[in-house]
Each structure stands twice: as C-alpha cells, then as structure tokens.
Amino acid sequence: MRSIYLLVTFFWGINSMAQNKKVIILDIDSKTPIQSAIMQSQSGNVTLLADENGLILLNNDIQKNYYVTISCVGYKAETLLLSKLNFTDARATVYLQKSVSSLKDVVVSSSSKTGLFKTISDLDIHLRPINNSQEVLRMVPGLFIGQHAGGGKAEQIFLRGFDIDHGTDINISVDGMPVNMVSHSHGQGYADLHFLIPELIQKVNFNKGPYFADKGNFTTAGYVEFRTKDYLTNSFAKIEAGQFNTARVVTGINLLKAKADGKNQSLYIAGEGSYTKGFFASPQDFSRVNGIIKYRTNLNNQNTLTATATAFSSKWNASGQIPDRVVDAGTIGFFGAIDPNEGGNTSRYNVNFELLSYLNDGGTIRNQLFYSKYNFELYSNFTFFKEDPINGDQIRQKENRNIFGYNSIYHKEYYIGKYKTETNAGVQIRYDDVNDIELTRTKNRTIDLSPLMMGDVTELNVGSFYSQRISLTKKMDITGAVRVDYFTNKYNDKLSSNKLSSNSAILSPKLNFNYKVNNNVKLYLYNGRGFHSNDTRVAVQQNGKKVLPPAYGSDLGGIFKIGDKMFLQTAFWYLWLDQEFVYVGDEGVVEAGGQTRRYGIDVSVRYELARNLYADIDLNFTNPRSIGVPATENYIPLAPRITSIGGITYRKLTGWNGSLRYRYMADRPANESNSVIAKGYFVTDAAVNFSKKKWEAGFSIQNLFNVKWKETQFDTESQLQTETSPVSEIHFTPGTPFYARLNYTVYF
Template sequence: MKLTLYVLLLVLMSFRAFAHLGSVSGTIIDQSTNQPLRGVSVQLTGLGKGTVTNELGQYRFVGLVAAPYKIEISHIGFKSLTVSVDLKDDQNVTLNMVLARSPIELSEIVVSSQQAHDQQLISSLDIKMRPITNSQEILRMVPGLFIGQHAGGGKAEQIFLRGFDIDHGTDIRLTVDGMPVNMVSHAHGQGYADLHFVIPELIEKVDFKKGPYNTEKGNFTTAGWADFRTRTTLDKSFAKLEVGQYNTYRAVAGLDLLGQRGRAKNQSAYLASEYSYSDSYFDHPQHFKRLNVVGKYHGHLSPNTNLTLTGSTFWSKWNHSGQIPDRAVTSGLTGFFGSVDPTEGGETSRTNVNAELVTVTPKNYTIKNQLFYSNYNFELYSNFTFFREDSINGDQIRQKERRNLFGYNGSISRTDFSGNTRFTTTAGLQYRQDLTRHTELSHTKNRVETLERRQFGNINELNAGVYLDELIQFSDHFSLNAGVRLDYFRNQYDDLIPPTSVPKRADAALVSPKFNLYYTANPRLQLYLNTGKSFHSNDTRVVVPQNGRDILPPAYGSDLGIIFKPFPKLLINAAGWYLWLQQEFVYVGDEGVVEPSGKSRRYGVDLSVRYQLTHHLYADLDLNTAKPRAIGVESGQNYLPLAPTFTSTGGLTFQNAGRWSGSLRYRYMGNRPANEDNSIVAQSYFVTDLQVNYTRTKYQFGLSVQNLLNTRWKETQFATESRLRGETAPVDEIHFTPGTPFFARLSWTFFW
C-alpha cells in the first residue's frame, strides 16, 4: 500500500512539473517574397537545442522551463537574426520572424548538426555566388560533375561523375521539383536525362548528394542524385534578350501574375517563356530551335497546408554534325568543325504537369503528396560508324519513341524530442509507370528513307518503391541516419516486328539499406561516414529476353568525409569514397541498346574549397580523383572506357560591389582511357569562361564568353570502329565532337 501511494505521489509530482513547461514556436518568412523559408537553422543559445524549419517555414521548441531565452536564426543568403524572449510558466510563445536577404559572408555560415544528413552548404553557396547563366550550367552546379554535348544543342548531355561515364544518365538520378527526368528504357539509351525543359533563370536551388546514401532516392543513384528546385515566386517580373556569335539569339521572360496583392494572401503565380535559336560554330549550321513555356502557382490552402501547381511544355529541333574520326581531320577530308554525315539531327518535346501538396498537422506530422505526368516525344538521327555496315547507303540510324510517364511520391514524417535527443521518422511511397509506343531503331538514309526496321515495339515499365527512414540527433554533436527501401519492377515488352506479337514480361525486387553517421565537434568541424546500397535498372529490351536476369544490379558505396572551417572565411569539404557495382552497362550505339557487362569498383577523393578573399571576391576550387577498374579481368585489360580519373573546376566570383559583378571560371578533365587496354586515350582539356554583369534597379547588361582563350578542344571522345567511304577496312580510333571555340554573347535584362 505504501509503495502504491509513493508511486502515485511521484506521478502527481511529475504532472505538476510538466504543467509548468512552456514552448516557443513560429514561422520564418522571406521578406522579399513573403513566402515561408525551409531549412532555416534555429538555435536556443547555450542550451544545445536546435532545429530547422519545415516545409512551411515552421519551427517549434517544447518542454521549456520558465527562463529568459535567446534565439539565433541563420540561413545562407539572409541576414542573421537574434531574438530574446522571457518565457513564463505554462506560456506558449509564438514568434513569427521575417528574414531579409543580404550578401553572403562565409564568416556567418556554421556547420550545423541540425541538418547534417541534408546539409547543402556547398550547393547553397555556389548558386548564390554563381547564378546559372545558360542551360549547360544547370548540371555543372554539382561539384565534380562534367558534361559533354555530342549531337547538337538539342540532345541531352553526356555526364561524367566519380569515375563514371554516365552516358546520358545511367548512374545519376535527376529530378526537377521532385519530378523524374531520367527516362527508363529510352530509345537512345537507359536513363536518358534531358534537362533542357528547365529555364535556367528559374532555378532557385540544387539539392544533391554523391553516392547511394539517401533512402528517399531509388533508381539511378549509384553515383549520386540531384534535385533542381525552381522558384515558387518571382522577386520581380523580367524580360531578357541575348545575342551572340554564330547567329545566336535568345529571349526569355517571366511575369509575376499576382504581385504584392497575392503575396499578402500567401499566394504567388508566374508565367515564363524562353525561345532560343543558333546556327552554332559547326561548318554545317545547326538551325537549332528551342521553345519553353512554364506556369507555376503556389498558395496556402490553410495556415498549415500549401499547394504548388506547375505546368510546362518544351519543344526543340536541330541538325548536328555528329562525331568525326581523327583521320578524317588529319587527311583533310573534313575540318575540325566539319562533318562526315551532315544529315544527322533530331526533334524532341516534353509536356509536364506537377502537383505538390504539403500539410503539417497539429500533431506535427509533415505529409507530402505529389502527382506528376509527362508526355514525351523523341526522334534522333545518328551515324556512329559511317560506312562500316553498309558501304553503299551508310550506317545512319533513327531512334524514336512516344512516351507517357506518370507517377506519385508521398511521405509522412514527424519529429519528436526526448530530452535533448531528436527523432525524425519518415515513411514514403513512390510509384512510376512508363508507357512507350512504337519505340524504334531503324536503318535510314539522309533522314528521309527508311532502309530497315531493326527494333519496333511498345514498353510498359512499372517501378513501385516504399521506404522507412530514421534520423536520430542524440546531442548537439552526434547524429545517426538509418533507412531501408524496397523497389519492385515489372517490365513488359511487346515486339511489333514479328507477324504475331505476344507481350513478354519480367519482374524483380531489391532491398536497399542505408546507414550514415555524423559527428559535429563544433560549428566549424563535422565528420561523417555514409554507407548504402542502391541500383540502376536495366533496359526492358535487355531484361525481358533474359527473363528478368540482371534487371536490378546493386551498387554498394561508402564515403568518409569532413566539413571544416579552419578560418571564418574558408570552408572545406573533403571525402574519400569507394563504390562497388555488380554490373556495368555498355551502350552499343549502332544497335541502340544497353548491354550488361561485368563487375567494377571505383575509389577516389573529392575536395571542395570555398574561400572569401575580400568582402567582394570569392574563390572556389573542386578537385576530384578516381580509379575505376573492371573486376575479374586481367590487369592492363581492365580499364573502364571514358571514365574520368582526374577533374577540376574553379574560379573567382566578384559581387556585392555596387553595380558590377562577374566570374572567371575554368574546368579541366585529364587524359583518360578510351578503351579497355588504354591503347587509345581520350585527350585532356582546359577551358575558361567569363561572365560580367552591370546591374541597375531596373535593368542589367551582361557579357558571357565561353572558351575565353579560344582553346581547341574535344568536348566528347569515343573509341569507335568506323569505315569512311572508299576505305577497304574499318579503323578503330578516337571519334570526337569539337568543343566550343571563343563564343561571346551580350544580354540585356529589364526588371519591373
């Protein structure tokens, strides 16, 4: 009996203690747009308690005893703010605050333990200091990522990252506002990722991570992932005109539809459009044309629910000169910017609808729902081998498809506190289905005549995934992230060439665990260990004939890294990494398919440095090394063709100095093997670019120069066996697309 009374007394005392605990909560708003700010760091000074704002810009501290508190708020690109509050017993204080934008000062940036797993210090700095000026710069915002254009301005770029020749997207997952960019089982190649439907001036941020370490990210994340986020609102309406060499013109405009009246109601809407034309620098004019139209609405259906609707359409058409062999230039058959088959080219279009709904419930659950749909069309004419197979008509091919892509992304998460330990639990569901009609590979002549239809069929590919993720912050110093996802694929191919067609199917599933550790010693030093498993799916046309074998080859990776601020104006991010793949992909250009190869491993070091030299001058440097090798192959025969082994980018950025701003940048890719025994080498290149702007309140003038030093370089290179007209036997050597020579453009932007 005495024991029972004692327990009751303790319970009553605990209720009495909790009855006097209070809370501090609120919302943080961007002063210029009146929109909530996500990912803002909010710290209770001296208590070791901190958090970051959620999707609606909200933060909350509970279980606070009566006392005076100091709240420190910081966000990259905004002026830091400190607020004091004297909390009474049982008091629940609401502090809604507005952050004003300000020039970036590296001394104000802290290495936070609150968002260690999602920390994007480098990305946030770069996009603030180096605004994107053209469509190619979109991908280059990821440190260490290189691109190459090898079939005119309308084709998706070839991508290189962490010792991968990713082709057009086999090993990096690209999304725009959460909507997938990579196309599975594409007519030109697995994972084909065309970002040209994005208007560069609308990019607000780039979230990225190298390696397979995020539970939310599924297919194609072996080398990493990047999510490009477009603006929810325009600061001002604008119109921009560009004119440049090689008969290049571009016009882009963005119109704020609701203005200040809409912002007062927490609503925004804009309409933007872009038109580009260029003959480019090749001997045979490209007649490149691109049209983009985007509309976006963002509004609050209630104080705790926001809705974002985006619609866009994109169309592009071009001619291109294709790849040319070294011997054609050496012999004088064609010039460095010439062509062997000038009838190559293509046409593509994509129309998107994207709806995102975010709700934060009274019990602090964050619920996200996203629905997306794309209608996509693609037609490309290429000639990789010239007259190797057909000495009379040539080897030109047509790759063509029509696609409907639709899907859903949903998640529910909640953050709880137990003492100083914070738990964030997230569960998610993802669904994607691709339906292609008349996916085709045909032998053609002069882009007019069809000589032979080699592949012709319909593809139905489904990918469903579920995941569970837990982020535990044990203290202000140590946090842990663990998660697991399950992906299921169902592949169906209907071959339309035989007289009677019977659709064939295959399916498979894969479990991918993740485990990540972070130790934040202080606001200047953080150590981390990332580990995880992921995959890149294989092409349906390869999977189905093999009855599902090798449909989901896994990849295992780890990063051991450091984020370090030895001085207030110096930020360093370095990592040693390792990646093992069960299966490589080899793209067979003349057959238009992706074929499975063998096992491989890669390891290397990534180094990123950001340094503020003066109040106006910033320097950045990225160094990336990799050693990629095939496993189970004789030494000396185990090189991975075109995989980069050393790359570097860097530059100086000048801003916050009145009316003038600009940047001077370089990029370097070292020599790399072009075939398995390294007997053919893809040559290195070093290219510099310049950007200068003069800005007033109502307008801006800009000068952009690509390849400032007019370096002659090869943007893409392949070891290809080809035969020119009149040759008796094929020759295996470097085939290349020439890189941009000195290319200057002037721009004028008007704001209102």
C-alpha cells in the first residue's frame, strides 16, 4: 500500500500543506532560493538546514525570542530576532547578499548533515583549471583521476587506497540519476561524467566510506553526487581556446522570467560543444556535444516539480598505453602510439522527473522517475601482437543500453518525548536492459575477426533503506540505519545459446555517532557495511565468486576550528572487503582478487591567510594489502599509498581571482610483489580570472612547469610485431604537458 501511495503522490501531488512555520532564504539580487543555508541559534544548540527550495522548517527547538544567524558559503551571514520576521501564510522570507565567506563565519555543527567539506560551491569550481566535469571529481579530498584512452573515455579513479578502475568502488550520481553502469562492456561500475556541463554544476556532495543508507551499489570507498543548477541567475555565453587546436563554446539561456520572489517557475536551456586535436603524436580529434533543458515549477505551496532532459555525444581517437621499452629505445616518442586506431564513440540521453512534496505531518517526500538511453563503442589494444601475431590484438567493446529507474525518499524531523529525531526512508529501483553487449577481435576498426563474447544483459536492483537519527543531547546524536538490496541478473549468451540467471540479496547495517564537544570541536565515529555488485556475466555463473561481496568500514575523526581562520578535519579509517575484482579487458572476464583490507589517515586543512586569500591542503596515507597470501605477494597493484592535493586561492566577487594548485601521488606497487613500481608525480595547475558584473575573462594552465609524468600506468604483458616473445613491464599513458587555455564569458 505504501508503494501505491508514493506513486499517487508523484503523479497527482495531492498532499496537504504542512502547518509548521517556514522561512525561505533567497538571494537578494536574483530572488532565487539558496540551497543548504544554515540557521543556527546564538547558543549553537539549534541548527536547521535549508532544502533545495531554500525552505527551513521551524521545529519545536526554535523559540520566537531567539536570535538566529542564517549563513551559507558565498553569502554574508545575517543575524536577526525570529519574532521580528513577517510570516504570511506561515512563511517568512529572508534575503542574503552574496559575499566571499570568511572562515570565521563557518560553524561547527553536531549534525551529520552539515559536514564541513561535504559541499563545494560553484565559486570553487570555476576558479580551478577544469577541462570537463569529470575533473570536478578532483575536488573531493584524496580523489585522483587518470585518463588512458582518449578524452572521451571515463577516467580511472583512485581513492582511499583503491584503484577503482572506472567506478567499481565509488557511487556517482547526477541529480539522483546513477552514473555508474552495471555490467558494462568495458568494466563493472563504469562511470562516464562527460554528459555533465561544468558551468551548470550547483554543488558537489561527497563523503567517504560505506556509512550512508541511501547510497547502495558501489558505495565502498565513498560516493559523489552532483546537483545541477535549478536556476540561471543570468544567461551567459562562454568561449574557450587553447593549445593543441582546442576550442570550446558553452551557452545557457533563461527562457522564463521570475513571476515572484522564489522563482515560482524557471526554464533554461544550455549547450556545449568542444574539440581538441590533443597533444599526442597521433591526433586525438576529440569532439563532444552536450545539451540540457531544465524546467522547475512550484505547482502550489505543497509541491515542486523539476523536469530535466539532457543529450550527449562524443567521439575520439586514442594512443592507449605504450610500453616503457619502445620509448626508452627511441622507437616512438613519449606521446607516441603503437596502435593509432584506438578510440571510440559514446552517447547518453537522459529524462528525469522529480517531485518534492511537503506533507501535512511536517515531513517531505521526494519521488523521482528517470530514463537513460546509452550507447558505447570502444576500440583498444593492450597487448599489440601477443595473441594474434598477424592481425594484432585490437578489440571492440560495444553495447546499447536502456536504464529505467524510480526513487522515493521520505524525510521528517520530530520529537520522541524530549528527544529530537529524524527519519529517512526510501525505495530505489533500477532496471538495466543491455542489448548486444560484445567483445570482438578487430583490425583497424573495420575488420571483424572473431567474437569473444556476445549477448544480452538484464539486471534489476531493488533497494530500500531506513535511517533513524536521534539527538540524545544538544551535543550528541546517533544514527542507526539498515539497507536491503535485491538483485536479479540474467544473461542471454548468443554464442552458446545459453540463458543464465541468478538472484541475490544483501543486508547493510550502519551505525554513526556525532558529538559536538564545543563550538570549535566535533568528533564522529562512523561504522557500516556496504557492497559492490559483480558483473552479470560473472554473477550468473558464480564459480566460487561472490555476487555481492560486502565491505566493512569504520571512521574515527573530528572537525576542529582553530582560532577564527583555520579548520582541520582528520579521520582514522579501516575498510575490509570480502572480495575484490580485477577486470581483464581484452579477455572479457572478471577475476576474483580475494579479500583485502585497507587502513589510513585523512587530513584536510583550510586556512584563511588574509582577506580573500585562502590556503588548503589534503593529505592521505593508506596501507592497502591483500589477505590470505604471503607477505611478499600481498601488495594491491596500483593502489595509491600517499596522495596530496592543495593550493592557494585568491577569491573576490568581482575583479581579480586566481588559484595555484598542486596534485601529488607517490610511487606505488604495480604488481603483487612490489617488484614493479608505478612512478609517482607532482603536477602544478594555475588559473587567473578577472570578473565584472556583465563579463569575465581568464586563462588556465595545466602542468604549469611542464613536467614529464605518467598519468596512468599498468604492469602489462605485451608483444610487439618485431618481438618473438612477450615482455611484462610498465605500460603508460603520458600526462598532460604544459597546456594553456583562454576563456571569455558574457552575462545577459
């Protein structure tokens, strides 16, 4: 019955208006809602968070004679007496003025919803050198990415001692839609973010570990969720040009004007087109086209509907990974290629409907329906002439996919006796229909030699969760949660005419503690079980492999405000996995890697050096090991051990802005015995902008000091056409050389 009620709610929006008083927080210039604004009493005992409509629901903790401070990153804080607000129809409006925030205004809260580093503002995003939305992932402390097959392929991801490949152990979403592709032709969890236009990113929420009940498959190392802008403050047009025949054009246009404060409805369209020849000896010729149309309307005081449609298409050539021996011998250059016919094309089309409803019990319910149409074709050559000394080892990985999904999440804050509590519960359904998923040996992209795998995949994942947070005191809260996931996997093998299927389920409990020692110190202990699913083509066979291997983790950490101008966040963490997978791309199999454990320390520091001048540094130390194997063979290939990102940023609303940033990854093992080393790197990026109300100009430089570095590396056994036997050694994709780009934006 509950499911029927949720569906009726979505299509008809018939919920009654909540009787609680609400405060709506708006930008004073654009009159648009300010998401994630915080209302805090002067004593610090009450902290309330605004939703996506800028609404703060006043609960029993708030008294009319309270002085409260309303703040948000990027805005000047306002302190006011609650009884002085003018409530009309149980609503009052507060306006905030944009400003560059000082760290002295940032508050430490006991709430688990307002973590200091969980939200990144769009001000941070446009200051840093970014080629595409995938690179926004680099803003997550400790997360690294690497490209190894042309600009159009999803990047390799590293986080918390994981070589995540393209997304096996990190959950990525955009506006509630999953980015990770289950049972993908190139690798489990493949997460391609290139359909997202960077200029339209409103915020990036992230966290680490398997501690969050609303995050399901792939949430072992952590999650990243992007939210796109609901409103465009101004229409804009942007042009970029740079080295290596690079050009990019982006535009966003408001199609409706606000009818009243709060933007009762908004409609905008945006598009992006980009091209680069690339810095490789063999031209990359990477091109991408993106488009989006987004409509948002307040149907009434009870319901807000958001509808989004996006389109994305790209194609590229790639130089792949080249072996050290050919570069050392001078056969090809550092940016050369063995097989210049690698590359591919991909496209994705999304339709997304979200309905946020305020219920008469004081809670909210969010219902979402989405659909994605996805195509993928990739040509690779990892081993050159090892398997076929005449035609070579090029392969094609291809698929045609439809994704259908439904999410429903209920949220309510209330009291049980004298204890403040919060309930979150939800249902998440995802169905993937993948047609003609294949792995085929090819030559020069044109000649099909022999199919290795060919079939159809269907995969259904039904998940539900329940989370209860209770504040035992004004300083301490405990959150207990449980999640249940059920999978149905089916594979129609067209080469053997076998139709295989399997069913599996997993229970994932969580238990988190937050304790606010005082206004400057918050401590937390998070514990939880998560999982990542196996590829359907392996899950239906099993053969000793676990279909849904669990992960168990714990984080013990704290957030510390040191003086008025410094914040420190640190965590000691541990993560144990029941089984990891190694994807062998040219063979189309997933190998079971056995049990593993990782532990480490994360440290993040933010410091305000002077007015408008900020410094930040993130340090991550990890010890990743396999379990149940000799100590001389228990290294996890390519797992990062020491990483760091940081820099200095000068930020103003108008005038000069800039940043100087670095990223560092230390040497790490490339094989289980640590006898082959993947070399580390230290790369510096810079950006400078000059902003006015109607325009902005700037330039960015990647690899400012033009260091020679290897972006991705693999210990691979390959054989050249001139060789009589295969050789195992480091194969790499070179990192970006000095790369300068100019940009100019006009607002209208």
